[in-house]
Amino acid sequence: MSQPETRAETRAETRADTRADTHRMLITIEYDGTGLVGWQRQNNGPSVQEYLEAAAEKLTSRKTPIQGSGRTDAGVHASAQAAHLDVPTRLTTHAVVNGLNAWLNCPQISVLTARRVGQDFNARFDATERSYLYRILDRRTPSALRRHHVWHHRTKLNVEAMQKAAQYLIGNHDFTSFRATGCQANSPVRTLNSLSVTRLEDEIHIRAHARSFLYHQIRNFAGSLALVGTGKWQAEDIRMVLEACDRTKAGPTAPPQGLYLTEIEYPPESLAQK
Amino acid sequence: MSQPETRAETRAETRADTRADTHRMLITIEYDGTGLVGWQRQNNGPSVQEYLEAAAEKLTSRKTPIQGSGRTDAGVHASAQAAHLDVPTRLTTHAVVNGLNAWLNCPQISVLTARRVGQDFNARFDATERSYLYRILDRRTPSALRRHHVWHHRTKLNVEAMQKAAQYLIGNHDFTSFRATGCQANSPVRTLNSLSVTRLEDEIHIRAHARSFLYHQIRNFAGSLALVGTGKWQAEDIRMVLEACDRTKAGPTAPPQGLYLTEIEYPPESLAQK
Numbered sequence A, B: 001m002s003q004p005e006t007r008a009e010t011r012a013e014t015r016a017d018t019r020a021d022t023h024r025m026l027i028t029i030e031y032d033g034t035g036l037v038g039w040q041r042q043n044n045g046p047s048v049q050e051y052l053e054a055a056a057e058k059l060t061s062r063k064t065p066i067q068g069s070g071r072t073d074a075g076v077h078a079s080a081q082a083a084h085l086d087v088p089t090r091l092t093t094h095a096v097v098n099g100l101n102a103w104l105n106c107p108q109i110s111v112l113t114a115r116r117v118g119q120d121f122n123a124r125f126d127a128t129e130r131s132y133l134y135r136i137l138d139r140r141t142p143s144a145l146r147r148h149h150v151w152h153h154r155t156k157l158n159v160e161a162m163q164k165a166a167q168y169l170i171g172n173h174d175f176t177s178f179r180a181t182g183c184q185a186n187s188p189v190r191t192l193n194s195l196s197v198t199r200l201e202d203e204i205h206i207r208a209h210a211r212s213f214l215y216h217q218i219r220n221f222a223g224s225l226a227l228v229g230t231g232k233w234q235a236e237d238i239r240m241v242l243e244a245c246d247r248t249k250a251g252p253t254a255p256p257q258g259l260y261l262t263e264i265e266y267p268p269e270s271l272a273q274k
Helices: A007-017 A048-060 A093-103 A159-167 A217-230 A237-244 B007-017 B048-060 B093-103 B159-167 B217-230 B237-244
Strands: A022-031 A077-088 A109-117 A129-138 A151-153 A171-174 A189-200 A203-210 A259-265 B022-031 B077-088 B109-117 B129-138 B151-153 B171-174 B189-200 B203-210 B259-265
Touching: A022 A048, A022 A093, A048 A077, A048 A093, A048 A109, A093 A109, A129 A217, A151 A217, A159 A189, A159 A203, A159 A217, A159 A237, A189 A217, A203 A217, A217 A237, A217 A259, B022 B048, B022 B093, B048 B077, B048 B093, B048 B109, B093 B109, B129 B217, B151 B217, B159 B189, B159 B203, B159 B217, B159 B237, B189 B217, B203 B217, B217 B237, B217 B259
Parallel strands: A077 A259, A129 A151, B077 B259, B129 B151
Antiparallel strands: A022 A077, A022 A109, A129 A203, A129 A259, A171 A189, A189 A203, B022 B077, B022 B109, B129 B203, B129 B259, B171 B189, B189 B203
């Protein structure tokens, strides 16, 4: 999830890197986070960014940094992460998608689309909304087929109570109670555009939309909403937890494998090629 | 898929094994076939049956054979395979489900339900209908999240043409054209109760229902129906392929990872405890 940085500084670096013979591409990427350390390059294991940058270097025959819209944690999935990179002008969008997929040395990652954008476009700073889905399987027995793709909760959850509780979290709030201790964001205040809890067969789906999120914010929402779903907490308790601005008052952090980054939105003007 | 055997012989063996202090349970099992050699015990790798029988032995402290409704191939999945086993009478259905799952040494297998049945019940011979689903992802780019769970077909398929073609296969036919050379069934004649082709977002779902199937029958259907979906074959060509009774006239065998055993049906009288 997005980390604070000086936008002006990053823009300057980006410009210095831009060569006359390249154009900028916005790509969308699907990945299965199982066994990966997350989006961002790290020393302790394989990351999505590392695999993609290796593929891009093969495709373009030069070092090609790839800037994502934000980080995702180890084990977290994406159905459509967004990122930008600069490629030689001879490469069409079709060649970028097929070329990256052909060079990707990891079947857990797939490039879905590419689109030409202006040289100033930035996948991280231009994003106006980030969407996530958190999937909970609430049944007695574990799922063999979905074992890496849902949080398995052994008792049935009350979806109506969870949906009611979610309403207290929507809007502009200090989300300290749902923020991981390691969060590097300057401010715990965020605006949650929407948060919904619905049932789809044997799963409960929590969908969250905001310009940006704090570290572990959605997994912490899921952990607390599940407590409401069990009946241990009332829906109204979520408001008190939120107002306490105290991480110890909220529920546990739900595990990473239930979380999916599903969409990054950009305003049309940021996508236009100037 | 079911292999021929003398029913009377198997019944006799079953009776000899039955002890007075056991009762028979019908269980349903979900499994992810990725990396497994299939349902049946084999010398070349881990099977679902082997894992389940090891768990049952731990749970009951005695050798406990588990008889499935039929085989599934290496890499094929099940959302609800059925099988029967005899367990000590002290074990309730709840204890069987929880106990087997606790002892199962493989997260790719999960026991979903258990139900007491009569001592004569046989998961293989009493089954009156078997249901399968075959999933095809028809889009240009591969799916990272579903890479082990669909057949990836790189071009769009015409679902209406496939559905039209499927109608020619329904009913009682000699299915030699869709039968693998290794098939051990005495007869190539089967009655296909239904076969439907529908679209669900970016996937094509083929659903097949019959009392029993020939070896590779559904994967061979999928391979031929995909040829209709591309436009290479007309829907009517499927009828000629069927009537040719010649495996070489049909399409290729679709890969195992798109196939799911979804349901086994038993008549109420076979489930009753006599």
